[in-house]
Amino acid sequence: MKYGIVAFPSKKLQDLANAYRKRYDPHYALITPHMTIKGVFEANDQEIEEVAKAIQKVTTKHDPFELSVSKVGTFAPITNTIFFKVVPNDALLALYKDLNHDFFGDEPEYAFVPHITIAQKLSSGEHDDIIGQLKMVGVDHTETIDRLHLLYQLEDGSWTVYETFRLDEDN
């Protein structure tokens, strides 16, 4: 089964992202707006219990972190994905590191660019049409993330939450 780890931002930020995703993101219906902390990895029913315990161990020793989005970015020309760029900070990077290096699943292939996707699978024409305007409108929001979610994927591509992990659960 396919699993992943994400942070869901507040309703306010999700509603804002969805206003764009509704039009520009074919994954709109498969998952609500999120920041991926650990990309897709495979695990069976036994393994995932072990993984869940390991995530618990990691999240317990990390504090809640600040999620701050301050501009719209794009991965073009690699992919025509447009996103709210999340400003990296030490707390987020340390959490990412603990869940991706010497942890379950493969090592990440790319550098970590924390983001919340608002548009993807666009044609180059569509991308070029809207990127200027989206960048100009921009985004400016800061909040605290105090939990992560372990998800699994159904056959139709949609994602269900398996478990929630509070950061700094002891306090």
Add this chain to the structure above:
Amino acid sequence: MKYGIVAFPSKKLQDLANAYRKRYDPHYALITPHMTIKGVFEANDQEIEEVAKAIQKVTTKHDPFELSVSKVGTFAPITNTIFFKVVPNDALLALYKDLNHDFFGDEPEYAFVPHITIAQKLSSGEHDDIIGQLKMVGVDHTETIDRLHLLYQLEDGSWTVYETFRLDEDN
């Protein structure tokens, strides 16, 4: 903000439900297949922390329960909703009671008919066309549910998981 409490069944049962929901349920994209344990209730950001603590207290003292679906049912003529009927058992009913009577939100208006919706908002014609066949195909599956999820609703109607609660967390 609107909240609700559900149990998500296993991937296997969700995939089966989605095969029908994809065609027959306009809420297909808003939430993955689920059994509602506590229907929609309102809470603000402060209240929900209290509610979460109270749910935790309830789930800690309940054991995992058996979810067994053995036939297809319908709420017609009240609503044209078709569902996998969940066989009630003492564990499930006791859990339902603790989360709905003398708990946050209003007392339920209807008796608890545990189910997993597979079709809704059908016209009477559509309903009558498919109900016979769905009943004949039927369903027969049993599994253990060991966690509940507290969800909140976004402006577009979709649901995000706020927190997961393991049943019998102490063991």
